[in-house]
Amino acid sequence: MVRILVIAATLAAGISFTSYAQTTPTASVAVKPASTQGPVFPKGNRAPATNFTGTVYVYSLVKDEPTFNCASSNVTFEPGARSNWHSHPAGQILMVTDGLGYYQEEGQPVRLLHKGEVVKAQPNVKHWHGASPKQAMTHIALNVNTEKGIVTWLNPVTDKEYNSYR
Ligand code: MN
Secondary structure, eight states: HHHHHHHHHHHHHHHHHHHHHHHHHSSSOOOOOOSSSSSOOOEEEOOTTTTTEEEEEEEEEOOTTTTOOOEEEEEEEEEOEEEOOOEEEEEEEEEEEEEEEEEEEEEEEEEETTTOEEEEEOTTTTTTEOOOOSOEEEEEEEEEGGOOOOOOEOOOOOHHTTTTHH
């Protein structure tokens, strides 16, 4: 008798679950099994050598479009790699997701960037970002208010500038 009751309860639970699943609205995007390890986003493709020194990968997360006026990418700098000096007409937010990196604004010392840090580059402030010499660094770059422009590229960061971290 106890065994019959258990089977009945299991069946009832099964039927109830099936009915719930059938009435739940389906997501517009197919859900893939989530990986529990490794990077959140793909590394993407090599960034153009004209704007970077060393090996840099970029994966676009959000394409610029009028409704949102922002663009976002996942950027991975291999050890020693960095962007050229540049500025953003409307600023940029960097969210470090892995590794150890460098960030410098013109006239300021190079500072270390750790996983979990968020940096706000103010509009038109000349700066660069990249990996530290021995560790890669990955950040999400969020360019905001892109109707004002996204980036103005400048000269490469020299080895002397890059190695000035103390
Ligand atoms: Mn920047």
